[in-house]
Amino acid sequence: MRKTELIGMARDSLNHARAGTITQADDVLRVPASIYYAPERWQRELDRVFRRLPLMVSTSAELPAAGDYKAMNAAGVPVLLIRGAQGNVKAYINSCAHRGAQIMDEGRGHARRFTCPYHAWSYNTAGELTHIYCASDFGAIDKSRYGLVPLPCLERSGLVWVITNPSSNLDIPTFLSGYDSALAHFDFADWHYFGSRCIEGPDWKIAYDGYLDFYHLPILHKETFGADTSNKALYYSWGPHQHVKSPQTTEMHLGALDETDWPTALLLSGVWTVFPHVSIASFGEDGERRGVLISQLFPGDTPGTSYTVQHYLLQRAPDKAGQTAAAEQFKLLGYIVEAEDYATGLKQQACLQSGAREHILFGRNEAGGQNFHRWLQTILDTEDAHLNDLFASADPP
Template identity: 40%
Template sequence: MDRVQRIGDVAEIMLDYVENKKTFQTDKPLRVPTSSYTDKDQFKAEMELVFKRVPLMLAFTAELPHPGDYKAMDAVGSPVLINRDKAGKVRAFLNVCSHRGAPVAPEGRGNCARFTCKYHSWTFGADGKLIGIAEPGTFGEVDKSRMGLRELPCEERGGMIFVCLTPNAPMDLDHYFRGYLEDFEALDFANWTYLGNRTIEGANWKIAFDGYLEGYHFKSLHPETIFPRTPSNCTHYEGFGPNIRIGFPQHTIAEQLKDVPRAEWGSRENFGYDFVRIFFPNVSIFIAPEITQVAQLFPGPTPDRNRTVLNYLRREPVKDEADRAAAEAAMNFFRDVTYEEDYVIGLEIQKGLQSGAHDELTFGRNERGNQYFHEWLNWYLEDDASLPEPTM
């Protein structure tokens, strides 16, 4: 089905939800053990069977627009280096020198033609190959062809850069996203401007991520920020493999769409309805008219904590200092709402779960996004490809 037509059909469903006070529902509630959020063994299994195996969205095309641009970062305890070579190709490596294990690039972003380890000045090219050894006459023979940086599976699609943290692992984005990346190609996401990021810390990564997956809490937790725009408990879900597109109608959806031809409803995002786009296991993307927030949730270092990087992009480049100041204010506002209204209660939830008060949490029929996420998480943890995949 044509993308605009499909989104138009979803808009029609969401209009019905608002007019008739309904929401997406599945057949029954789902119970999840509270130990899922506290158990050290499960946390370790999640790192090995999920975060080290699936494609992770680690960077944006807009962060590395030019040849020589690079980004060095920590991803779930793995030091990762992503760079764009002279021909424009993006690669990813473990940011670990093959000599004695030191990083070859400092964390952050920059531009350079080669990477030099600060420990002993071994130098690597943009393709990861070892090209220089300090004082080679005293070091001894080295087969440079076998001592390059360890490369990671990496692919750039739809304005984003996906990396698998396990060298030589298979990575099939078409199978993993099942057409979902067409959304970002249609939005021309590759040509947006990267504005910056903010980092916040919270509870177990799944406690934090659960909050991005439903709108049941909008009226009670966000009465002055989200609820004035978006009704509570009025949500639509679509699955694309383990990934989810969550539709949130606005209170004014009927008014916003009434004079728009039905065939154009699918091109009215932000004007009557919004989407939160979820990349399993750890990314939430909210595209707003003013600014877009992309949350990357990185678990750890212990089961009760996560580090979330809130990235901000928009279609237009920064025009002047006043525009930059306005963008900074918008980023701070989104960060403050996310932390003060969502992550603070998440920390309280973590304390509650660790108290042993209850053995299980319950996700209702109206919280299908949470159910779907936990079903896929359990599917990966079973580590048995013969099991059927969850379906929306």
């Protein structure tokens, strides 16, 4: 995507800010409350969303060099990402060919060999089985047939997508619908990885609804973001992926500048959501203090639970003062999400599970939540054979 398209969104936002308007959805949307707790629905989301669609599992900054790896649990599937000798990231199921044990503990690191803790079979950075412990005792097998099981994987725009189903034929670029080229303006591949934490929360959709929602900002976050924070939002879509921008923040002064001088950092301000489970929120102007909070949401082990991995990235490696400022900012964002958003969400979860309401509402000012729930339902209703066509067609549901 060219910068002119970012400028187009900023211009639209500026026009709305001047007029005091937003683009409203056609109508108020009713969503059944049971989608947030019914076990069958939860299982269907695991099967048809988290184990079928590409998930944005990592930033490139987490594994910058050949031999760097990241082991993680992606909605119940143990995934091992390895940057190979050629510099590209590949994804595997983190399970040994011998008797299936998990090879690497969750976390990041650097290795030339990946050795299973059970009987010390080992694999190289290309996922090939290279060593069998006491091979002559074990008996002859064709090692070339017992490498790690590869998963469909794509690294684009400094981010890594993986499909946790090894036999999927879903085309990841088609699913991205051009959104990756919008995200490319961040240049994430060159950013500095600052740190991460994990926060437990309610059903992943209750949590995710909040990232698409600016309506609550001056209310729920009055003590932190402030009561004068704008509650207005504009939504821009690429397939199921959405950018959320407030029309009443930083753009007002752009009117005095030539459009070509509008700074990219400002043009990227707001929230960028990657369907189905990631939010990228950017903070600060170009330079050392500019950071993004990348939140990856996953369903928990049971309906009504989720966990969110928050990653904090900085545009540049910080000096000592920058390090302190980034630590404070990251701590504050953790507090806001855990003590304000998810604390409210956990109580909302209990209220919905009480069965008191048949449906909940997304207003005409909450088009992002409306788009999200429509796309989610459409994907749940789409058979495997038609998934590529769904994302290839430009029409939203």
